[in-house]
Every structure is written in structure tokens, then in C-alpha cells.
Amino acid sequence: MPLDQKGADARHAQLYRMVMEGHVCPFGLKSKDLLQRRGFTVDDHWLRTREETDAFQREHHVETTPQVFIGGERIGGYDDLRRHFGQHVKEEGETSYRPIIAIFSVGLLMAVAVSYVAHGSVLIVRAIEWFIAISMCLLGVQKLQDLDGFSTMFLNYDLLAKRWVRYAYLYPFGETLAGVLMIAGAFVWAASPIALFIGTVGAFSVFKAVYVEKRELKCACVGGGSSVPLGFISLTENLMMIAMAIWMPIRMYVIG
Template identity: 65%
Template structure:
């Protein structure tokens, strides 16, 4: 950790061009200012200036921060200098699913309030699950190709019929929308029940029987969420919702 002093100053070299402003330069400046530093913010305004700076200091990237005349480095180096954990791009995280399910819960409460004039009712759970299905489906639909490729790692039906991986996001999203509206339950509930049952069995086999460490395709093809409890919960929620909707027919 750096020593604290009454006046702290740093020099920041960052790329600021007409057609490009480096976002990591802005993040470095913001971090320094939040740490109480007075920043000498030096702009590199041309490609020639950038190349000259890199050659002079034997660095490959900008921005670069200097504190007390010593080069700290880029934004990740600066974050580490102040004791902040720098996460790897490949590190597993549950942040996407936490954000998604939290948003789904708030949306379900909002729908309940608008339609029933109360914050919670029996239908709030139904809307929470159906909204979650739609949001999860949208994550997959952003890049169906990448989702289908990741899905092949563990889904038993997709491994036998590759095209199923391309169909699944549309089934999940469509079933969720129909369940939100309470329409065509005879179609949406069985569809959700079938795909979720296959998914639950596939996840259980891959994680708890085969003991494989995989990334979950539940929030799209670039997911860093580990395959396991979250994936199984997603499928069990869909199964429960489908059975409940069928029981109401």
C-alpha cells in the first residue's frame, strides 16, 4: 500500500484523440482522484505521440500512471497498487445471474403492483419465474451460435441433435412470454416442461455424476457462471412453473 501524505500527486499519460478517447485512461484518472491525488493529466493526441511515448518508456499500452516519479502502469496495475483485486477475464462469477434474478423479482413486483394494486400476491411468483425465463432466453438470443456451442458441452439432447441448441433459446423465451400472459398454456407449459427436464438431467449428470467443471450457458455463450446449482435451479424453476400452470388448466 502507498504511504499517505498531505498532498499526493500523480502524472497520467492517456490517449485523447479526435476519434478515440481511451476508457481506461478515464478510469485511471477517476481512480486517482478518488484516492485523493492531484492528477497531472497529459493527453496523447496523435498516433505519433502515442508511439513516441511507448518507445520512450518501453511500454506496450496506454494509459500509464507515474507516482513519485515511478511508473505504476496501466489501469489494472493502478488498481492493484491501491489494493483493489483485479479479476481475470476468465474468472468465474455469479454476478450476471444475481443481477438477472434481482431484476426479474423487481419486475414481478412492479407487474403485480400495476395489475393488482399490491406489491405481492400468488401471481408474483408466477411472474417472477416467467420474467426470469424471458430474461434468460434473451441472454441466449444475443448470440445463438455461441450459446449453442457452449450448450453442446453438457446438454444430452443437443449432443445427439445439434440443432436443438439453436431451438432452445426460442422455446424458453416464447414459453416465458406466454406464461406471463397466461395464454396458450396447453403449448407453453409442456414445452417448458420438456426442455427444463432435459436440462435438469443434463446438468445433474455433468456436474454431480461426471464431476465436470464447465461454464454454464444459462446466461449466454460468453458466460463466466459455473455450471451447477444455478443451472439446476433454472431448470427446476421452469419444471415447477410448467407443472403449476398445467394444474390450473
């Protein structure tokens, strides 16, 4: 399957991607979009059958599609194309704070929205409470999506879970329940002890693993398979729970 002569043009790209009746390659679509956004004219060649795809791979000695050619030179697949344009390509196991940034950012925006609807203002103490409580719920949901994956990571460092494995499975339920009750401002007599207990145990566990034993671990705070490093973020999560556990009873039963 020879390349079109236009491939010699440096601003002209040849794209070969699978477009079959039951499957359209998503990386092919991404490659085409990236090329067009970079100002390339794209000759979009569809590989419509498995046989046609296999023949293309044999001819060009490649194992995957899509394949991009620029100026007569094979660039490769989507990740190779990103590297060609100097864009970052995440490697397996690479550290990333994106999940935790997304959770806290959405939690803050939700707290601001709820505060505005409920009180017509965002500059109130209740907005901070909602931010922490909503963030607890979002973090809990991340863990509940894959309890086995979370528990496996959690057992690497949590002091109580190492002694009682079932605690690793109960933790996400406790965090989520405490967050929901604190959002509602209901049953604080139950929510505060739960948050205080799991937050305190968690804080001691993280501090011991990271700052005393100097271990390099992945944080289970956003669920199993997380690439967020254990340390300040997880410690912050636990300290937020402790702060809410102490503050909520004071606000409700002392300040009134």
C-alpha cells in the same frame, strides 16, 4: 518526455493518456476518475497524436497507454492502478456469478413492479409466477444474443443436443416463448409442455454432468462466453421451468 517534478509527491499523480480527435481512451478516463476518487491531484497529460503516443511508449518502454506515475514510480495502466489500490481485477476465464445475480435481481424487481401495477400488491402468488416467467425471458434473451456461442457451450453437456444438434439452437426460442406466454397467462396448454420438456431434459443433463460425472464446465444459461460455473444455478433454472410448467395448468384449469 520527462515526468514533472511534482511526481515525487505521493499524493500527486501523473497520467498520460490518448486524447485524439477521433479517439479518447476510455481507460484513461477511468484511471483519472479512480485517482481523483482516491484523493490524488492529477497532472493530466494528453497524447494527441499517434506519433506522440508512440514516442511516449518508446521513451518509457511501455506498450500501452494510459500510464500512471505516482511518487516518481510508474504504476502502469488502469488494471495495474486498480491492483495498486488493492482492488480486484477480473482475470480471463475467472468464475463469476454476477451475470446470473443481475438477471434474477432484475427479474424479481420487474415482477414486483408488474404485480403492483396490476394488483396494487406484491404479496400475491402471481408475483412469483411473473418472477419465474420474466427470468426465463431474460435468460432466453442472453442466449439469443449469440446462438452459436450458446450452442457450443450447451453441446458440452446437454443430453438431447448431443444427439440432435439443432436442439441447441431451438432451446433459447422455446424458453423465451414459454416465458412470454406465462407472463401473459395465455396459451398455457402450449407453454407448459415446452417448459416441462426443456426443463426436464436440462435438469437431467446438468445433474449427470456435474453430480454424476463430476465435470467442471461453464454454464450456458446466460449465453455463450459465460463465466458462470455449471451446477446449482443451471439446475435451479431448469427446476423453475418444471415448477411453472406444472403449476400454471393447475392454477388456470383446476383452481380457476
